[in-house]
Amino acid sequence: MWRERDMRVxxxxxxxxxxxxFAGGCTPDGPGTGIPTHPSDTWSVTLEWDxxxxxxxxxxxxxxxxxxxYYREMDADAGSDxxxxxxxxxRVTVAGLAAGDYLFAVTALDTLGNESDLSDPLPVQVxx
Amino acid sequence: xxxxxxxxxALLILTAGTLVQPSAVFDPGKPKDLTAKADGPHAVxxxxxxxxxxxxxxxxxxxxxxxxxxxxxxxxxGLQPATTYVxxxxxxxxxxxxxxxxxxxxxxxDPLPGPSVPAHLxxxxxxxxxxxxxWSPSDSEVGVAFYRVLRDGEEISTTxxxxxxxxxxxxxxxxxxxVSAVDALGNESDPSEPASATTEMEPGPPPPRNLSAIAESSxxxxxxxxxxxASAHPVQGYNVYRDGEAIGFVVSTAFAxxxxxxxxxxxxxxxxxxxxxxxxxxxxxxxxxxxxPTDVIPPSAPTGxxxxxx
Numbered sequence: 001m002w003r004e005r006d007m008r009v010x011x012x013x014x015x016x017x018x019x020x021x022f023a024g025g026c027t028p029d030g031p032g033t034g035i036p037t038h039p040s041d042t043w044s045v046t047l048e049w050d051x052x053x054x055x056x057x058x059x060x061x062x063x064x065x066x067x068x069x070y071y072r073e074m075d076a077d078a079g080s081d082x083x084x085x086x087x088x089x090x091r092v093t094v095a096g097l098a099a100g101d102y103l104f105a106v107t108a109l110d111t112l113g114n115e116s117d118l119s120d121p122l123p124v125q126v127x128x
Numbered sequence: 129x130x131x132x133x134x135x136x137x138a139l140l141i142l143t144a145g146t147l148v149q150p151s152a153v154f155d156p157g158k159p160k161d162l163t164a165k166a167d168g169p170h171a172v173x174x175x176x177x178x179x180x181x182x183x184x185x186x187x188x189x190x191x192x193x194x195x196x197x198x199x200x201x202x203x204x205x206g207l208q209p210a211t212t213y214v215x216x217x218x219x220x221x222x223x224x225x226x227x228x229x230x231x232x233x234x235x236x237x238d239p240l241p242g243p244s245v246p247a248h249l250x251x252x253x254x255x256x257x258x259x260x261x262x263w264s265p266s267d268s269e270v271g272v273a274f275y276r277v278l279r280d281g282e283e284i285s286t287t288x289x290x291x292x293x294x295x296x297x298x299x300x301x302x303x304x305x306x307v308s309a310v311d312a313l314g315n316e317s318d319p320s321e322p323a324s325a326t327t328e329m330e331p332g333p334p335p336p337r338n339l340s341a342i343a344e345s346s347x348x349x350x351x352x353x354x355x356x357x358a359s360a361h362p363v364q365g366y367n368v369y370r371d372g373e374a375i376g377f378v379v380s381t382a383f384a385x386x387x388x389x390x391x392x393x394x395x396x397x398x399x400x401x402x403x404x405x406x407x408x409x410x411x412x413x414x415x416x417x418x419x420x421p422t423d424v425i426p427p428s429a430p431t432g433x434x435x436x437x438x
Contacts, residue, residue: 046436052428061427091436106430114426122433
């Protein structure tokens with residue numbers, strides 16, 4: 001799903017994203033409330049986005065049914081994308097992530113299964 | 129008569145040298161050059177050379193006196209057709225003395241004419257299998273016994289009427305007719321002028337029944353129908369028409385009309401085609417409207433993807 005063009009465009013933003021991540025976007029998995037009580041191997045990332053209000057040609061959107069989240073490690077092949085089917089919530093927590101640099105993006109789906117373009121990708125550094 | 133002639137000779141001798149009026153004394157001479165000619169089936173015209181001094185003539189037919197004539201001709205009427213008669217004539221003078229009979233002539237009356245040729249023969253097609261004929265009656269002295277109907281030179285029937293219906297014909301075929309008349313004596317006229325007619329085209333099968341059109345999607349309408357009832361020839365398939373234009377021939381009783389525009393109304397009819405390839409009448413028209421267009425436009429992409437604020 002990734003297009004090289006998108007990656008190139010967004011790589012310069014990585015620094016800002018990393019800063020955002022440290023501001024509290026990443027949390028360690030396992031028991032506890034935000035601050036790990038012991039070293040953990042995996043982490044969670046919680047993302048949110050704004051729902052589209054129109055279709056691709058600008059008409060009011062009245063049949064939005066859900067989203068798909070795509071992500072992969074930044075230095076991985078395009079074919080290694082992970083896709084997660086989501087409901088209509090505009091917020092999701094992805095758990096079980098190993099430390100590393102990731103790219104995330106979402107698409108919107110209507111009730112007929114038409115899928116939007118990818119959102120602007122979001123680079124995220126997952127680390128302790 | 130012989131005695132008269134004898135008297136004439138005696139008088140000639142006895143009155144020798146005395147002028148005697150011959151007409152008063154001698155019998156009329158014998159008419160010469162009698163000729164007879166039949167004039168039709170019922171009359172004979174006689175003619176002979178005038179006999180000087182005669183007052184008139186007697187006419188004998190077959191030995192019997194049948195009339196007299198003032199001049200040297202006679203018309204004998206009321207005769208039988210095609211019959212031979214023998215005529216003689218004799219002259220008589222104003223004393224009523226009759227001379228010798230002429231030579232005998234034999235004459236045969238004409239036979240009765242056959243019936244006249246039937247006129248105004250008209251042939252007209254009455255559907256795909258029949259042609260009707262009609263004509264004017266023939267004249268005949270003895271009466272027309274029947275008419276003989278000829279089709280393409282062959283006798284097909286006789287009838288006492290002046291019309292005839294020729295049936296069990298082939299469709300779309302030209303036939304040529306003549307009619308002759310036969311009288312009570314068996315005399316037949318010449319055939320009439322010919323008249324031709326061409327049988328009509330055989331009708332096609334009835335239209336299919338219960339044609340229905342139902343929208344299957346935004347781009348397809350499904351048609352279905354039932355076979356027609358009985359027809360002269362088996363139905364081998366159906367022509368389907370959309371908005372007046374033929375769009376297909378099918379042997380089944382259903383048709384899927386794909387490639388239509390969404391939300392559009394189409395009108396359909398269908399006809400049956402029999403095994404000869406003859407198409408029948410169109411069915412009643414039905415219409416259907418394709419479904420509204422399917423949404424193929426995706427949503428806009430989500431925006432503002434971000435890490436959730438803790």
